Structures are given as C-alpha cells and as structure tokens.
Amino acid sequence: MRLKERVAIVTGAASGIGRAAALLFAREGAFVALVDCDEASALRTLDAIRDANGQGSVHQGDVGDGDLAKTIVDGLVSRHGRLDVLMTAAGWSCGGTVVTTDPADWDAVFRTHVSGTWLWARAAIPQMQRQNKGSIVTISSQLAIAGGRSNSAYIAAKGAIISLTRTMAVDFAADGIRVNAIAPGAIETPLLQRSFARHVDSQGMRETSRNRHAMKRFGTAEEVAEAALHLASDASSFTTGIVLPVDGGWLAA
Ligand SMILES: NC(=O)c1ccc[n+]([C@@H]2O[C@H](COP(=O)([O-])OP(=O)(O)OC[C@H]3O[C@@H](n4cnc5c(N)ncnc54)[C@H](O)[C@@H]3O)[C@@H](O)[C@H]2O)c1
Numbered sequence: 001m002r003l004k005e006r007v008a009i010v011t012g013a014a015s016g017i018g019r020a021a022a023l024l025f026a027r028e029g030a031f032v033a034l035v036d037c038d039e040a041s042a043l044r045t046l047d048a049i050r051d052a053n054g055q056g057s058v059h060q061g062d063v064g065d066g067d068l069a070k071t072i073v074d075g076l077v078s079r080h081g082r083l084d085v086l087m088t089a090a091g092w093s094c095g096g097t098v099v100t101t102d103p104a105d106w107d108a109v110f111r112t113h114v115s116g117t118w119l120w121a122r123a124a125i126p127q128m129q130r131q132n133k134g135s136i137v138t139i140s141s142q143l144a145i146a147g148g149r150s151n152s153a154y155i156a157a158k159g160a161i162i163s164l165t166r167t168m169a170v171d172f173a174a175d176g177i178r179v180n181a182i183a184p185g186a187i188e189t190p191l192l193q194r195s196f197a198r199h200v201d202s203q204g205m206r207e208t209s210r211n212r213h214a215m216k217r218f219g220t221a222e223e224v225a226e227a228a229l230h231l232a233s234d235a236s237s238f239t240t241g242i243v244l245p246v247d248g249g250w251l252a253a
Helices: 016-027 039-051 066-080 103-131 152-175 190-197 202-212 221-232
Strands: 007-011 031-036 055-060 085-088 134-139 177-184 243-246
Touching: 007 016, 007 066, 007 103, 016 031, 016 039, 016 055, 016 085, 016 221, 031 039, 031 066, 039 055, 066 103, 085 103, 085 221, 103 134, 103 152, 103 177, 134 152, 134 221, 152 177, 177 221, 190 202, 221 243
Parallel strands: 007 031, 007 085, 031 055, 085 134, 134 177, 177 243
Antiparallel strands: none
16 A cells, blocks of 8 residues: 555545545545535545545635635644645636636636645645655646647646746755646546537537547546556655656647
8 A cells, every 4th residue: 555544635636636536545545635615526535435445534615715724734633643645636727818818717716726736735834844754746737838728827827836846846855845746638527528618619629639649538537646646655755846747648749
C-alpha cells in the first residue's frame, strides 16, 4: 500500500478526477477527507470508499473559502495528528474569450482554481512543516501550456496554478514538502461534457478534441488518479516543482 496510514485531503472529490483520486488514495491505505460543494455526490464517493474497506470523511463547502480550509485542516490534524497529502482538484469552467467573459465569472473561476489551490496549501503547509514532510498535488491543464480557444478565464487560472506550484515547490523544499502539478489532457468527466455542450456543434468539437491527442482518445479520471498517486506517494520522493502532462500526447503532437 503506497499511502498506508497517511492522511489526505482531496478537493473536488465528488466527481471526475478528484473522485477517482480519492478512491485510489483510500485503496492505497490513506484516510481521505473529501471536500466538495456537492455534498450528496461526495457522500456517494465516501460510500464507494467504505465499500472497498477504506476510510474517509465528507466536508461540504466552497474551496474558495479560506476559513473552511483552515477549519477542515485543523479538525483533521486534531483527529489524526497529521496531514500528508493535499490534492486540489475542484474546478469548473465558464467558457468565453476575454471579451465575452463576464467579470463575475472571471472572478469566480479564479476563486475556485487559484484561491482554491492557494488557500488549501496555505492551511496545509504549517502542519506539513511540523512533520517535515508532505506532498501537494495541484491540477492544471494541458491548455495552460498549449493554449486553447474560448476558455480564457479557465486557461489563465490554470496557468496561475503552474506558477503557484513552482513557487511553492521552491519556498518549501527545505521543509520536506513537495509540490507538483498535473496537466491533464481532455478527460471523460462531467466537466468535459459540459464544456462540449457549450458549443453549437458539440459533437464536432468532441471529435476535434479527441483527435488532437496523439493517442486519438480521451483520458479517464482513473489514469489521472494514477499519476496523482505517484506524486502523492514516496515513489516520487525526488520530484518537486514539475508539471506532469497526462494528456495522451496532446502537448507532443
Ligand atoms: N476533464 C478534463 O478534461 C480536465 C482537463 C484538464 C484539467 N481538468 C481539471 O481537473 C479538475 C477536476 O475536473 P473534472 O474534470 O474531474 O470535473 P468534474 O466536474 O467531474 O469535478 C469537479 C468537482 O469540483 C467540484 N467543485 C467545483 N467548484 C467547486 C467549488 N468552488 N468548491 C468546491 N467544489 C467545487 C464540483 O462539484 C465537482 O465535484 C478541475 O480542476 C479541472 O479543471 C479537467
């Protein structure tokens, strides 16, 4: 078991990549705190964890709320005495160019992705410093590196996550804390379905996106979860500050 007796937080754990990572981390022995605004779906993730004899807890709320992050981290540390892994996977996108994006949507996307990474790291790092050990896994996107069409707030926020990941990796390397980002390609999740649904020719967009990957297919949430497990566990003990594409060759093609 690669996360035996570890304590992990996964945000966005009710669905898609966060759900798959939470299930895998629990299967690998971690106690997993599941954070999401969708409590009912997060409880279904917890049921699946318990069905597989794993352990976890559900915490409902908005990841852009720094008080929530602190309360959840403090509660976990007082119950379990430690915090080993933070994975920040909560996210959504609104679409639009810089001209068509509503300023309120822009702020909300940045709040979820950028503050939703920063505030959880801010809450988690002091305990990881006390342990002199911890792993933070953030979720960017291949689009932050390659660029993309009509998704400006999301792509800019994903770029900020890469910068934030690198600066945290440098600032806290001496404390035994590793910080790495994953840049997934297009992954079959409700988020991907919703982003295709925004287009008039959603089926055409699906095909274009699928064929943009060298592997000519979409990824699965489980494939991203395996990369997250690698970065969360001691298997990646000399890896920090990287952006790991899990993108079926999107960036190479
Ligand atoms: N699916 C893809 O193709 C793809 C590609 C690259 C990056 N990503 C990123 O991966 C992460 C997971 O996405 P997914 O595809 O699994 O999406 P998803 O929609 O399946 O899951 C996202 C989860 O985040 C939760 N969430 C959203 N905003 C929140 C908030 N403010 N507070 C708390 N919870 C919130 C949702 O309720 C949902 O459960 C996101 O950061 C996304 O941007 C996805």
